[in-house]
Amino acid sequence: MDTPAERVSATPLDVPIVVRPAHMDDLDTMLQLQAIAFADKFRAAFGRSKTSKGVAALARTHRLQGPSSLAGMHVAESARQIVGTITMRTAEMRIDDGNAVEQAFMQELGTWGTLRALHAFSQLDHRIGRNEAYITDVAVLPELRRRGIAGLMVRYVAGLARQQGKACLSLYVSASNAHAIALYHKLGFRQQRVRRSWWNALLLGERRWVYMTCPLL
Numbered sequence: 378m379d380t381p382a383e384r385v386s387a388t389p390l391d392v393p394i395v396v397r398p399a400h401m402d403d404l405d406t407m408l409q410l411q412a413i414a415f416a417d418k419f420r421a422a423f424g425r426s427k428t429s430k431g432v433a434a435l436a437r438t439h440r441l442q443g444p445s446s447l448a449g450m451h452v453a454e455s456a457r458q459i460v461g462t463i464t465m466r467t468a469e470m471r472i473d474d475g476n477a478v479e480q481a482f483m484q485e486l487g488t489w490g491t492l493r494a495l496h497a498f499s500q501l502d503h504r505i506g507r508n509e510a511y512i513t514d515v516a517v518l519p520e521l522r523r524r525g526i527a528g529l530m531v532r533y534v535a536g537l538a539r540q541q542g543k544a545c546l547s548l549y550v551s552a553s554n555a556h557a558i559a560l561y562h563k564l565g566f567r568q569q570r571v572r573r574s575w576w577n578a579l580l581l582g583e584r585r586w587v588y589m590t591c592p593l594l
């Protein structure tokens with residue numbers, strides 16, 4: 378299970394940063410931050426100028442399922458402001474309740490919008506192995522980038538994964554995301570394989586997705 382919030386030393390920011398499990402109260406801010414950081418993925422999943430509908434659908438999905446749907450989701454907070462997000466999933470965690478997802482998406486997006494979004498998200502699916510802790514949703518507020526916040530969050534979840542006896546961290550990153558790849562390399566991740574798909578290119582604007590892992594010693 379998640380450890381309680383941990384105060385970690387901040388890098389060049391004046392105010393200390395805390396990485397902690399996400400709460401329901403954080404939901405709207407987290408999703409807004411991710412909608413900015415992953416604007417292209419949100420456009421692909423929900424359609425042009427439908428980002429706010431997508432955010433509403435995701436928020437409704439979590440509210441229907443309650444706090445347990447936030448398992449593995451963490452935020453970086455500085456001076457009471459959420460400045461980053463990261464999710465760490467393991468094979469033991471329960472997956473989203475499909476009924477809640479469908480219900481929430483149908484209410485916010487309608488039939489075609491739901492089909493489109495669920496299909497786009499299915500392209501990013503990964504079957505999590507027993508020995509790995511799988512990272513997603515690594516995002517930092519644009520104005521606070523290059524201050525070590527993402528590194529801090531990844532190191533924080535690495536600590537959680539170690540406590541759970543996991544052998545490695547893993548993630549997929551789009552091959553064109555040079556900034557993120559530089560970040561993960563610096564943290565000790567190495568490329569294992571590349572997933573290539575024209576369907577992904579069509580839907581998500583990226584044909585090649587790099588699977589990277591980092592051993593947890």
Ligand SMILES: CC(C)(COP(=O)(O)OP(=O)(O)OC[C@H]1O[C@@H](n2cnc3c(N)ncnc32)[C@H](O)[C@@H]1OP(=O)(O)O)[C@@H](O)C(=O)NCCC(=O)NCCS
Pocket residue numbers: 414415514515516517518521522523524525526527528529549550551554555556557559560561563
């Ligand atoms: C990728 C992202 C999370 C990095 O967050 P960040 O807090 O700025 O990263 P950090 O400050 O911890 O960077 C650590 C290292 O990563 C590398 N790095 C991060 N951003 C970089 C950039 N824009 N250009 C080059 N290297 C970069 C550098 O090696 C950096 O160390 P340095 O600053 O000492 O040179 C942030 O740019 C972001 O939110 N991007 C949009 C969402 C996204 O692409 N997420 C990744 C999905 S897999």
